[in-house]
Amino acid sequence: MKELIVSPSILSLDFSRPGEQLDALANSHAQWLHFDVMDGHFVPNLTFGPDILRGFRKALPQKMDVHIMVEDARTYADVFIDAGADVLTFHSEALEDDLDAILSLCAHIRERGVLAGVSICPNTPVEPLLDHLAEMDVLLVMSVEPGFGGQSFMEGMLEKVKKARARIEAQGLSTRIEIDGGINAQTGALAVAAGCDTLVAGSYIFRQDIHAGIDSLLCLR
Numbered sequence: 573m574k575e576l577i578v579s580p581s582i583l584s585l586d587f588s589r590p591g592e593q594l595d596a597l598a599n600s601h602a603q604w605l606h607f608d609v610m611d612g613h614f615v616p617n618l619t620f621g622p623d624i625l626r627g628f629r630k631a632l633p634q635k636m637d638v639h640i641m642v643e644d645a646r647t648y649a650d651v652f653i654d655a656g657a658d659v660l661t662f663h664s665e666a667l668e669d670d671l672d673a674i675l676s677l678c679a680h681i682r683e684r685g686v687l688a689g690v691s692i693c694p695n696t697p698v699e700p701l702l703d704h705l706a707e708m709d710v711l712l713v714m715s716v717e718p719g720f721g722g723q724s725f726m727e728g729m730l731e732k733v734k735k736a737r738a739r740i741e742a743q744g745l746s747t748r749i750e751i752d753g754g755i756n757a758q759t760g761a762l763a764v765a766a767g768c769d770t771l772v773a774g775s776y777i778f779r780q781d782i783h784a785g786i787d788s789l790l791c792l793r
């Protein structure tokens with residue numbers, strides 16, 4: 573498996589003291605920053621636009637791991653690539669789980685020089701994607717219903733991770749398996765054991781010393 577990456581979710585950042593928290597992130601061992609984009613339609617919450625991503629990109633050395641939870645994935649993939657995404661992950665469900673459309677958007681994102689990710693909600697099976705993992709750089713398994721931080725980890729999602737990991741190893745692929753939702757030191761350990769190499773964590777990291785939270789996840793490998 574690849575090096576373990578921790579991607580703190582800025583959904584949980586304390587926006588009453590952003591400077592202090594961004595400084596802590598900038599000097600942390602986190603390699604990616606998870607930037608949650610929500611449109612109030614695909615999920616019942618509204619978050620950050622492209623100008624905020626531009627600002628984060630200037631302020632932080634981490635790779636911008638942009639997760640678009642929006643209905644119009646094609647339009648906003650380009651909007652957030654233009655704003656500086658290094659990884660652009662969209663939802664399978666936003667394209668009605670249409671495999672041709674999913675793979676075509678992955679190819680487009682890669683042509684733009686950005687890593688392409690496909691995310692699946694808890695009720696979406698992983699099987700249709702298993703023959704196509706080579707065509708994406710990241711498979712993002714949601715371990716909560718997307719929309720809000722601070723929810724409980726759905727352990728049943730680890731079956732999807734195990735299936736994808738088996739296929740990635742069998743085919744010698746470099747596709748990452750990222751997991752998002754309810755990750756802490758305990759659930760993160762379960763996720764890594766199941767085959768995840770990329771952990772998103774929001775409330776766990778931002779509700780304690782940021783460096784300690786990140787390091788406690790990084791040492792799970």
Ligand SMILES: O=C(CO)[C@@H](O)[C@H](O)COP(=O)(O)O
Nearest residue numbers: 583718719721722754774775
């Ligand atoms: O995308 C989402 C929620 O939709 C996540 O990135 C959450 O922000 C993770 O938060 P925690 O579950 O770690 O608090």
